[in-house]
Amino acid sequence: MSRPETGGRRKPAKIADVARIAEVSVATVSRTLANPEVVAEETRKRVLAAVTATGYTPNLAGRALRARRSMLALVVVPDLANPFFPEVLRGVDETLSAAGYGIIIANLDNSAEKESRYVDLACAGQVDGVLLLCGHVIRGRVRDLRASGLPIVAACERIDGEDIPQVEVDNEDAAARAVAHLIDLGHRRIGYIAGPERNVLDRDRRKGFGRALRAARLDPRKAPAFAGDFTFRAGERAARDWLAMPDATRPSAIFAANDEMAIGFVKTARAAGARVPDDVSIVGFDGIEFADYCEPTLTTIYQPRRDIGATAAALLIAAMTSPKPPSPRFERIATRLMLRDSTAAAPKR
Amino acid sequence: MSRPETGGRRKPAKIADVARIAEVSVATVSRTLANPEVVAEETRKRVLAAVTATGYTPNLAGRALRARRSMLALVVVPDLANPFFPEVLRGVDETLSAAGYGIIIANLDNSAEKESRYVDLACAGQVDGVLLLCGHVIRGRVRDLRASGLPIVAACERIDGEDIPQVEVDNEDAAARAVAHLIDLGHRRIGYIAGPERNVLDRDRRKGFGRALRAARLDPRKAPAFAGDFTFRAGERAARDWLAMPDATRPSAIFAANDEMAIGFVKTARAAGARVPDDVSIVGFDGIEFADYCEPTLTTIYQPRRDIGATAAALLIAAMTSPKPPSPRFERIATRLMLRDSTAAAPKR
DNA sequence: ATGAAAGCGCTAACAT
């Protein structure tokens, strides 16, 4: 026996169907759904019964067209494959969908072509707001996102020189804490594995690195720096460079600008016979899941990615809901230094 | 000096604006964009010039309402944080966006509530098709996705008993090849770290495991099986069980139903002093990035995730474009056994 | 408290 109430229906019910069954006008149906308190108790009951009976769900296109808002937000990610973002997106998703917003994910994937298409989409009024996790205001070939007047919020990577609400962790301070931890352990020669040049995260973390060194009366300019780009491979290269250094100058500790490079470093150094943390201590940044799975487990700065996403989403909702342009306020999210097995006291010389 | 052509415009241009400037009717504008070949060369030029001048982008809500299609596909993922999916999504995204479709990502995240909302969304006609990467047809509290008649395609995890197009790798065959590799290396006692019970991927991979054993005249029923659920922690547990086994029965090789469990196993076994691959060989399944980063690098079955996504998207496009329901055809994507450092000849007894 | 009706921006059938 099949269930007749759910089976086989073809076309979705529309508001007129509900109105007919409830014996009211379409206006009343609309009101019942949007402002239940303004319709009479009795009427409301009939309408809601009809909604259930027909399985009515408002057509978003019709609503968007008329109400001039799509209840959709565009979330721009530089690269979905980066293990940092999924968890941020979860926070974003939870918060936005709880407020009734849908999400369109724009995965830039290093394509200017795609980027431009998303700008077009946004400027054409297809979304109610834009959340930038990509470190820059996306640029179109012809249209300009800022000129559209659309609410914009940035997170993860700070965008300098834009007066929009932003959410970020204090990268400089967190880096300084990580390096101070190494100094506390007795390390005096500490190396830095860098992120991409001119990247704002690299700049802030490098600053924190220098600050912690200076606080211990060490000279940042003498600290060995290894070029990098946030990839595992860059960590491997840094390790090879490190291995080639003479004992006298080789750092006993490394601060990597992110976890993937730290893990690449550890793997290559160990493969060449170096012991971690006995011969070299290392601390990463981000707190990706794998930092707790690798061997040895990685001391790192944990970023509460879900919180970052949720906070940014909340700011965006505020901007989309409020009639006037939001004050460009900054939200700072706290990080945690996770002490694990990749750091230990400096070897005695 | 500011750029007047892009700056400061507020309201997006609509089709009527373009028509006015090009001195044609709105119908001609619409046609020029949809079927350029049916309008006169001369007219087309004027229209396109006006489009550029105004920065016109069609309003999707208007189009969706009228044309009764949204050019949006719903892509359902069980868990975005799972490192397997981002690369699949890239393939999906490339193919769908090349065909002009947008994507809404439904991250189920184990919430029946969310699942139901996405069913509502789909059944209300807000999307033109649904791509299921989650191993089941999503279920709503009241509405039924199948009854909506919407095009549906499944990938990654096969959905049994549904006559919809599906894309998958031959899990059974791939698993059999992986295990045959271990047998070729001289292993006779081979263990299996399982996925979640009743999971279709686990069932298929377990079948392949058994098939390879039987082909070598070994008895699958005597092969040690370790319970698991695809998580890193499950691999750790399996390793502890393995370490506790007496030498006489302890397997010299392990086939794990996925990479994360394999990596968890390796880490824990090594931490307890076992050498990989000298004391135990292990092969994983999936070919996630980290399988090539861990120590030792992991022998595994590589699934071309991007291809899987692209193929599934192509099938969905076909289903959304064709007027009649698609024949429920199966696409099989080939896998590759990646030989790396976690497998070696069985130790002599 | 409820209803009638206009119209959001677009496409497609029909007319010229």
Add this chain to the structure above:
DNA sequence: ATGTTAGCGCTTTCAT
């Protein structure tokens, strides 16, 4: 080859 026009489903005045 091009124009006119009727809605797609919904919200929101404005009347009642």
